[in-house]
Amino acid sequence: MIDWFAMLVGGSLFLFMVPLLYRIWVGPTAYDRILAVNVIGTKTAVLLVVIGALFDRVHMFVDFAIAYALLNFLASVVVSRYLNRTAAERNVEEKTKGARA
Amino acid sequence: MLKKKRKEQERKMKDSSFIPVLAETMTSSLNDLNIIQIFGFLLGVLGLIFFLGAAVGMLRFPDFYTRMHAAGKGDSMSTMLMLSGLGLVTMEDYSLGSWLVFVKIMGIVLFIYLTSPTSTHVLMKAAFEDNHMPLDEKDLKKAKGKKK
Numbered sequence: 001m002i003d004w005f006a007m008l009v010g011g012s013l014f015l016f017m018v019p020l021l022y023r024i025w026v027g028p029t030a031y032d033r034i035l036a037v038n039v040i041g042t043k044t045a046v047l048l049v050v051i052g053a054l055f056d057r058v059h060m061f062v063d064f065a066i067a068y069a070l071l072n073f074l075a076s077v078v079v080s081r082y083l084n085r086t087a088a089e090r091n092v093e094e095k096t097k098g099a100r101a
Numbered sequence: 102m103l104k105k106k107r108k109e110q111e112r113k114m115k116d117s118s119f120i121p122v123l124a125e126t127m128t129s130s131l132n133d134l135n136i137i138q139i140f141g142f143l144l145g146v147l148g149l150i151f152f153l154g155a156a157v158g159m160l161r162f163p164d165f166y167t168r169m170h171a172a173g174k175g176d177s178m179s180t181m182l183m184l185s186g187l188g189l190v191t192m193e194d195y196s197l198g199s200w201l202v203f204v205k206i207m208g209i210v211l212f213i214y215l216t217s218p219t220s221t222h223v224l225m226k227a228a229f230e231d232n233h234m235p236l237d238e239k240d241l242k243k244a245k246g247k248k249k
Contacts, residue, residue: 005190016153023160023168031169031224035159046180066205069212080226081227087230091230
């Protein structure tokens with residue numbers, strides 16, 4: 001019964017990731033893409049626990065899931081800080097150009 | 102306990118035909134379920150419903166900020182629900198090892214409770230300072246005019 005539950009949750013997770021992949025592929029701005037990547041990364045941590053439940057090795061896969069959640073959070077924060085800084089630099093450049101003209 | 106039961110089930114599968122054995126294992130495993138596992142199943146299915154909402158919102162909403170509204174809430178809530186459901190379901194016996202696994206899973210839940218809103222906030226701030234304005238009524242009217 002645990003196997004059935006894990007198969008249900010894992011298959012539905014894969015199925016519901018398809019719209020997020022569409023958003024990564026099409027997404028008008030870079031921020032949409034980062035948002036979708038962030039959601040998929042969080043769900044991958046859940047998927048690791050599901051795989052552990054399927055293989056009867058939850059005690060091992062839980063540690064992978066912790067590491068993956070940490071890395072995912074770091075990646076999303078770092079990319080948004082990077083985009084924030086480049087946007088601020090662009091604003092400063094535009095202001096200086098306007099002042100010269 | 103569970104491994105012994107599985108070996109017996111495998112023996113039964115080898116001995117006789119497939120479908121009655123499948124029915125028998127299903128009923129026996131339904132009888133074996135305790136209330137905590139049923140609660141875990143319910144939590145997991147509820148989390149799947151929340152994640153379906155987040156996915157549909159990411160697909161259908163017109164604007165970055167509205168998409169972020171769907172993704173941020175649905176993602177963190179569904180992750181927390183599904184992880185706690187899985188933690189309850191995988192509690193086989195109440196030994197020290199299974200308690201350790203449960204505590205680790207609840208640690209992931211706590212971590213996501215803290216970090217998912219944080220990353221959503223940082224991303225929203227980055228988009229807003231990039232002069233990326235939300236939709237207003239004029240934009241919606243323009244979109245309607247284009248469709249007609």
